[in-house]
Amino acid sequence: MSRMGLFHGVGEGDRSLLTTEALFDRPSRTFASLAALPSNVEAIEAALRFSAGMEPFVALVGPSGWGKSHLLGAAALRMAKSVPPVRLASVTDHLQSGEPVDVPGVLLLDDCQDVLGKPRMRLMLRLLLERRVRTGRATMLAFTLPKPTRSLSNLLPSERSWITTPLEAPTASERALLIEQMAVAEGLSLSGRLTQIVAAQMHGNGRTLSGALKRLRLAGTSWLDASATLRACGILDPFFSDNPDWDLKLKISRLAEQNRARFGRVLPNDLAIYTMLREASLAEAEVAQALGIEPSAAYLRASRFAKDVGSNPLAASYVERFVEIVVESLASE
Known part of the structure; x- marks a missing residue:
């Protein structure tokens, strides 16, 4: 054209x-x-x-x-x-x-x-x-x-x-201001930490940021608490591909292992798999590949853990606490 x-x-x-x-x-x-x-x-x-x-x-x-x-x-x-x-x-x-x-x-x-x-x-x-x-x-x-x-x-x-x-590329702090304005234009409510994560970790230019926010808009408009922030990071995972230091699956796995003492008898891998699939909404095949297991095995382990979360308030609290740890770690990088 x-x-x-x-x-x-x-x-x-x-x-x-x-x-x-x-x-x-x-x-x-x-x-x-x-x-x-x-x-x-x-x-x-x-x-x-x-x-x-x-x-x-x-x-x-x-x-x-x-x-x-x-x-x-x-x-x-x-x-x-x-x-x-x-x-x-x-x-x-x-x-x-x-x-x-x-x-x-x-x-x-x-x-x-x-x-x-x-x-x-x-x-x-x-x-x-x-x-x-x-x-x-x-x-x-x-x-x-x-x-x-x-x-x-x-x-x-x-x-x-x-x-x-x-006309220069914006600094990291300017990118955050730009993302806030673009989010308003898209009708999105973003948490401060999500804005910070996208501004600091998503490479590319203004078109990349615009595309990411439009993709997020397809999934919802409110992304304010830690759970929504992590889910947004999972949905936007492909948009971080230009950043060689970004690996959400590896980050979740490492944090689960590093914080295993906080979660009683919960197996770090089970917590990580559940978080990747059910909280971050990452693709089953990608999670399985990253962990070196079959997709069906990842699905079964996440499903078993989900039953514990649904019936055991302690397990649910572990997930909530772990999601907060992941989001805080992503925002502080």
């Missing part, structure tokens, strides 16, 4: 999308829906100034998945109300569209780093930007790069005419 959109009209009711642009099918892409953090506040301010007509030439630079496309979409939506036409596209789609590349009105191009290593397309973009700077037509670019580079600077004509603004 072409990632290109063109808006006409001066108000919400007048806006029409002339091509099937997925970016504009997302109503959340507004300035209000983007968390303002120290790592991105300069980029947000630059995009706001661009959309207000105060800065005609803006280039956003930063790592993938932390809001550049969001800011392009937010600026396009705002400007479409007052200064149509507004075109938003990936740079490749725009240059290869078969249409005149120098369009009237406002132009916003995403993924501009894609042309830096392609001489022909780089020249096409350079010539386009020269014309737009010469005629003063508002242009906003986004580059997925760790930081501004000489190659980027050489691409921009009349470099002093441009506001080149870095």
